Amino acid sequence: MFEIRQRDGLARIGRLTTPHGALETPTLLPVVNPRKLTLAPAEIRDCGATGLITNSYIISRHAELRERALADGVHALVGWDGPLMTDSGTFQSHVYGDIEVEPQAIVEFQRDIGSDIGTVLDVFTEPEFDADRAEAELAETQARITAAVPLKGEMLLAATVQGGSHPALRERAAAQVSTVDADMHPIGGVVPLMEQYRYAELATLVLAAKRALVPARPVHLFGCGHPSLFALAALLGCDLFDSASYAKFAADGRMMFNWGTRRLAEMEELPCGCAACSTTSADEFKALPAEERERQLARHNLLVSFAELRRVREAIREGLLWELVVARAAGRPEVGDALAALEPHGDWLEQWEPAFRPRQPTAIREPLLRFVRGRLTRTATDGPAFEHPLFGAVPETLADTAPLRPPGNVRQRSWTPERVHAIAAFQFGGAAADALLGGKVELVTSRNTGRLRNVLVDGEHRLSLSARYGRFTLRAAGACVIHAACAAPQQRVVVHADSAEFNRQGRNTFCKFVLECDPDLRCQDECLVVTESDELVAVGKLKVAPAEIILGQQGLAVKVREAV
Template identity: 40%
Template structure:
């Protein structure tokens, strides 16, 4: 197997991709190298920055250097002893309309220069194009993809099959299915650059997710032109394994300074908000006074450090099971990213199915956006599809969540059970206790130690949307079960009347006896009297 997955979180994977020049670990950034204008040498990238892979443009090499990369081999030509990926010139088609090479010539050239990972010359869709034009790019890209397997002569190069369609998601799906049927080792989402340049990350979510849902999941996905570290977490969380970017160098030429939250102009900075080896030794003022070439190299190196550092943070988050938390931090750094995060709800079922069921760490719940977390979605689905209360249960006691977890170790639960055992010792099997809790909804007491029902943190009171979600989940649970009576411990301080009103309505609809006590009156003789009333049958209680 070429690609081996080691760790997962959301749709992100830490994996190992085997090439003829060695293994690379995903998620991985391929810095774009242009031999004509290169502020950081490939050798320095390897030795100083630890980059073991880069990408260069096969069409540019062919046009400007001819046979030299063939004679020396692309690794020696670039003076780089790591993994070399080559792009095909498709971006130049997008910018200039055409290039002076055929798809067959580009395939043959990439083989002859000895690339490790190579890309067919696809026809990029672009951004604001008609659907008719987009359909043509999908057909032509598929045609060229099929031709690869009649043209190529080597089996040791990993080939990238691009997925086209642009903003037309039905075409993206069609392209992903048909290109995915061919024996490519890697796929790439084509035409995302203009979407990202316009900060339409919500559209990018649709494009990536449509590709992921229709391509073979076991293959890595490359996102072309994912240049800025502030959106890496989003792309990785959606299942992008590989990236390439020239932004570190392009921004440097424009005196632009990257951070994980955004970009600053060098002349706007009083201090460097970074402790990388370059920034820790100087000031923005000193850098502005450098000769242009030195300043460009300084900024390019800082920008590359920033990109690589963010990917390391993301990998740590995946390992720790906290990628969602990291994504929330990044999304709250820019309105366009926050809008994109909201879009994940549209794909919550797919994301849940392909997310790990357990993690090394508990989860943090911040606000209603986190209701789309895979863990929350999974609990809702399993409660609906797999769970049934104890067969003999007639009375449901609904308790509000408390800070102590697991809930069965809490003082409230222990004192309640002590009272019930003293009064209804022989009939306890008719009483079932559940908690209503953010963000999960209903948590049956017998499940409260299952991950992550005890392994989460949330602050009370929850926001309005979360209260309504929990109220709806509680009502749905009542509607799907066969209790004869319900006693609710009402916590108005944290829940207002949202859960209370939802329970009343559900019980009224099913003609179930319903009583509630404010939480401070629970665990008392009042509670026992209410239970007796709920179970009264012609003057007698079925619990006697």
């Protein structure tokens, strides 16, 4: 089960529950090779790992490992009691050509050794293959996925999206895997793109898959293990990463940073505060015996990776992930190429924009610009305006309303009915604002701060102000006014009768009961919960993008504030 707890565009913070515990995503599953452990699993845990991935193909091909895995389970074999994913040999087929294993047998083997997440043996389609070959291989991958599903038992099944470097095939593959009873969807066949820093192509292909993947399942970016790539991968909606890079780079004397890679031999100082670096110097590090140096380099690589993942998750919580990716592009220009490759998809990405973020954006990009410009057409623009560094001319009346608040801390203090109208129109549209404020308007302000708290009209409490965001929350009386003034589907989330009964009691609305949604609503917008016959039952905050609901999202849809 995968529960999404926070969103920023396509990115999300989730919790994936497995038979051996939960993973908070986005996270990295370090690869452990049961035949050669650079670091013991306990050391990997100390670096921040909560899950591991190992290769069932290697285990199955080694008589002794195979026997021990079947007898005691793969967790005992690896020495790890947390979530453990297994790969199936697909990557070995990419490296070594044909491999000797039956696709169904390797799924059964993963199930029988107690893997928490097993992977279908898909066909690794190389990026240079033409569309015909990629399509033929995709058909084989799909057939193997279909055959694997009935074999999975209690194991979560990872069904990979292939399709080579052809976005249309990737999108079709994603639509197909979304219909089978799988639990996770890796994006496969992209390691050559990452190795060659072809991040723009990588971004285009991941986005093509995301257009059709059911958002309720986690997405795994196979082979993504460099900390400079985590922020971008999370921005594209990937939840899990795996890699042996931390160990491979260490064996080669290389240190990973979130801004790039350096050879220890070439460094005069260690620009790192991790537990492996902070108590030593570059010269002391270089002087370590080879085996110990490799161990410490592997520790550094993992510590840096997990620190970056914490940063990524915190950026998602703050709504500053795009800004973090821009910062990463400073060290790795190919990350910037990937951001540029997203521009033509601004129209689609705009649907995933939240109505506002916890912190003000400082990096401009197409989806945000489209969203803000669209919303600004709802308000009067003939009054005084200021020049916002990202959005251009913005009415003064909206200077303290997210996401239009300019950098710095200049706050407007005076509250007028015109300003209230401008904010209401920006949030709900001009007609709704006219209706909400049609009558005798009373502005209730705080005696200490002078800030607006509530808006009463004809004695009815219709709006409350969130001072932090300079935005209104709708009260039941306000919802009734919008409901009467604006025709369906405006501002509405239409729910099944079974849900309406609960929502009437003030309980939340879940995606699977949503029948229809105003396509102009965005995640974090105020919304009306109505029945199929447009009876208003509750008011609350939309917690998903309508685009997500259409793609089959589950979980919370509307956090209901008040029943009506």
